[in-house]
Amino acid sequence: MKKPVTIKDLSKHLLLSTSTISRALTNDKNIRKETREKVLQAAQELGYKPNLTAVNLKLGRSNSVGVIVPEMITPFASQVLEGIQEILWPEGYRVIIAQSEEDPQTEKKNLQLMEQFQVDGIIICVCDQAVNQSLYLQIQQKGIPMVFYDRISKEMEGSQVIVDDYMKSVFMVEHLIQTGRKNIVHLHGPSYINNSAERFKGYKKALEKHKIPYSPELVIKTGLTFDDGMNAARQLLESNLPFDSIFAFTDTLAIGAMNYLREQNIKIPEQVAVASFSGTTLSTLVYPQLTTVEQPLKEMGRTAAEMILNKISDKSYEDKTVVLDAKIKIRASTTV
């Protein structure tokens, strides 16, 4: 295990000053072509690798960005992460990932850890639109830029990457209506998530547009898990309310509900159609495959990464909100 070769080694070897070596390596213009090439060749031969830590110390950065996701059980985050890394890695950035496990306290701890790690920027999908608000602000005031994706908070500072939850929900519910469904249940997401309200608004709008009366009993407030979906379905069946379709807040909820219904020998989609929002690969893993609003997850990651890069290199880069397009995927769970 020999020592790595440094600029100084090159300097001695080529009888050039470290400044010149550095210039050659960083593509500085104040250097003759021939010397640059000589240096580059020697660097190649001796196997020189720049010491990132030293560079970072000198440049006052860490060359890393933190990503905080609520969970990684569903493939939602993994897709976004791929997009993020696709952009960030070639730029030499390390990506540090943390899971908040849907718990604001854990999120807080993770944010503090990110600070301690001195990340240059943070990309986050928040787990609660309210709780850590002031912390987000504090962090940004310390000069660490933040980009929010998917789950945001309405009046928050910082750049955002989202889809149009409202409109896409309208479309999704309209699809159910077009297939002849009238009694549409909505599995309403947790109120601490901003998207819940948006999707709910979309649901109501679609009903209104098609003159279907809105019945509050058909809206079930749920959590986020598979079990929450099952329980919601149980609750529905026990209530004896007639319903012919479900529009769920997420894939996970939809799958939970679907499985419970099938356990009760209810045919999907014949008796009850099921549609959801998210568009993770989970929706194609289940039987029947799930109709869902498919978000461009990789694209979301890429966009967030590009934004954070801009904000890192130019602190005065203005915050903006990018709305990506999501596609309605019609699958077997809603069509016979």
Next chain:
Amino acid sequence: MKKPVTIKDLSKHLLLSTSTISRALTNDKNIRKETREKVLQAAQELGYKPNLTAVNLKLGRSNSVGVIVPEMITPFASQVLEGIQEILWPEGYRVIIAQSEEDPQTEKKNLQLMEQFQVDGIIICVCDQAVNQSLYLQIQQKGIPMVFYDRISKEMEGSQVIVDDYMKSVFMVEHLIQTGRKNIVHLHGPSYINNSAERFKGYKKALEKHKIPYSPELVIKTGLTFDDGMNAARQLLESNLPFDSIFAFTDTLAIGAMNYLREQNIKIPEQVAVASFSGTTLSTLVYPQLTTVEQPLKEMGRTAAEMILNKISDKSYEDKTVVLDAKIKIRASTTV
């Protein structure tokens, strides 16, 4: 956005040398208690945070470990990662995650990137038992310790964390036999993954043990994806061979096969029982829930993390192989 406070600032403020400050902060014994406390208090008040980059440069480390996983579509990796971070974060290590996407070339690129990032160690679930062998060796020879988990390579150097694929497969197949199944199909994993052979051996052993003749036609070589599972099921049905159960290499394959069978109106588990290996949460998300060998994923992560810590702090720490216990989870896909 004000400058962070450094040791020098403390030094000026307290009229003490930087050496003394450093000693106080690092819990050095060569310092008077009162001065240490004075320093600590001032540090607190002025909001001193050590500059990790500087420390790392000085200490010649990066305080980060790289983790390379084949994919993050299934929740397998995410669970292991949680375990890893649980151990590594409190120790101040950053965890850098990369996905090789089941492609040895991508894995290679990721490994090189990890080197460039100067990680102190690497935890990896390899995607091919052979292709990058020599690279693993090279990296370790450069002094970067490696720990392998789940997917390993028989004659590889380095520490390993695994489960007993062979024995657990025996048990799993015996369970099928005990529920009265005779014509047991095995969905054989790709040959470039070591575990495939192990699980296959277990399958054969169980048959032998119960005097069930082994028929090669019932073993289907597949890939790793959901679609591979579907195709295998299709192939089986088209071959017209009688079979009453399936033991699949992974959850994903099992789910793919199960969905195809159900599409063909085959009852599970009545007509065909399905069992698998892996034990991701996916197995409980599908209907019917999947019987599977549940690996202690978090524990796996924790163990790997502890091993890498040991190897980082003591380069001569001997390589070892830890075999964790996995549990057979009997669920609806195999029992009526």
Next chain:
DNA sequence: AACGTTTGCGGGAACGTTCCCAAAATCTGC
């Protein structure tokens, strides 16, 4: 030929730490 301008290079400080070495202060025992 004398002048300014450009180009190419070297010297050395600086980034924020740690740690070796020496100096100073304090403590021992007689």
Next chain:
DNA sequence: GCAGATTTTGGGAACGTTCCCGCAAACGTT
């Protein structure tokens, strides 16, 4: 009260870079 041991502190080099500054050589211009 003094030599010597011990504890506590300070000075400053070092980690591997980058980059400012200054200097020399080469280039143009009149």
